[in-house]
Amino acid sequence: MRVENQFEQQFYIEIEKSKRIRAAILIGLLGFEGISLLLIYLSFSDQYRSLFQTNLSIFAILIFVVIIIAHETITHFLIRKHTKYPEPLMKISAYIKVFSEVTLLSLLLVFIIISSKQTIILHSPAVLTYFIFIILSTLRIDYRLPVFTGVVAAAEYLLISIVCSMKLDNTGNLMLSVTPIQYLGQGLIMITAGIAAGFVADLTKKKMRISFNYLAEKNEVIDLFGQQISQQIANEIMKNPTELKGTRKKVCVMFLDIRNFTPFVEHKEPEAVVAYLNSLFGFMIEIVQSHHGIINQFLGDGFMATFGAPISHGNICMDAVESAIEIINKTDFDSKNGHIDPSRIGIGLHYGVAVTGNIGSTMRKQYSITGSVVILASRIEQLTKQYKSDLLMSEEVFFQLDDKTRKQLSPIGPVMVKGRELPISIYGLA
Secondary structure, eight states: OOHHHHHHHHHHHHHHHHHHHHHHHHHHHHHHHHHEEEEEHHSHHHHHHHHHHHHHHHHHHHHHHHHHHHHEEEEEHHHOOOOOOOOOHHHHHHHHHHHHHHHHHHHHHHEEEEEEEEHHGSSSGGGHHHHHHHGGGGOOTHHHHHHHHHHHHHHHHHHHHHHHHHHHHHHOOOOOOOOOHHHHHHHHHHHHHHHHHHHHHHHHHHHHHHHHHHHHHHHHHHHHTSSSSSSSHHHHHHHOOGGGEEEEEEEEEEEEEEHHHHHHHHHHHHHHHHHHHHHHHHHHHHHHHTEEEEEEOOOEEEEEEESSSSSOSOOHHHHHHHHHHHHHHHHHHHHTSSSSSSOOOOEEEEEEEEEEEEEEOOOOOOOOOEEEHHHHHHHHHHHHTTTTTSEEEHHHHTSOOOOOHHTEEEEEEOOOOTSSSSSSEEEEEE
């Protein structure tokens, strides 16, 4: 509902912008039409006079072009000055504007018929100007407006044809060689064109709504995860948006802690501490994301990461262990080569069922991983200090690994952890 309201608000803004564009386009088209008609008249003036028996019609068309351009220019100016009218009033004004434009063209046709005493103008190219108004009405992206434009154009055109034909019949000077059926056909085409333009407008609006919803969902993912996830995972979430809803999933949770961080902070300036953390977290985040994991939250001198949620890729325990080993090796290498201050880390891993999903309100949401699997992973990470190991994992993680990886690990034995009545079996790097 919130996304739909946002769409309607943004849609209204864009429609107001399109009014200015429509006015500019119409001014340009009618200016082009007027100049083109004048050039045609100058090139074929003899044929023109043989048809209309007067030069008044060409000047009438040029005057109409000037009037309609002035009308659109004034409208364009008023739209720029008054863009905060209530939406219902703006919708009504669109219908009034279309009606006035079509009626101006109809009055032009009436004037030419009266001045030339013939109806040949009714089946001349000038009548096709109605279709310009019909086509441009689609810029409103409201299917009713093109239909309205087509109906008004057809009604006025047919009314002019019928009235003028009857008048000429009564005087006995009928100059018309076209049957009423042809006029009806012209009117029918105008209505059909209006309906077709309405379908185009409606389809365009639907496509706009789909695109807007897609962008809104994408922005929601970006706002929710920020820089926690890789672009690849973000794309996967866009394909499977239901993954963000509350659900139970098997995940492998990683807790990472930087050893001896408190003594380090005591002897460093704040800027140095931030630079140190950024140098560590920079490559750690890249490694986690390269193994399809996400950083759920930073914990001062460490972080919690999850593999398998919201998107699961293959063997998530293998991803977590390979990620942990790569982080340990990279930390050792950078420490030995002076790229970072001498550092050690402790990593705890546990595999189990967690409840995943968005938690919060419309004001603030966070993708959360909750359950005993998170607590136990944290407890295992704390055991790395006791057993002086960079990496410890539960047997649930160990049994998910392939034989090659298992050979790099050794059992430490059953141990007691806080909050558990029974001991757990853990494994560490050999």
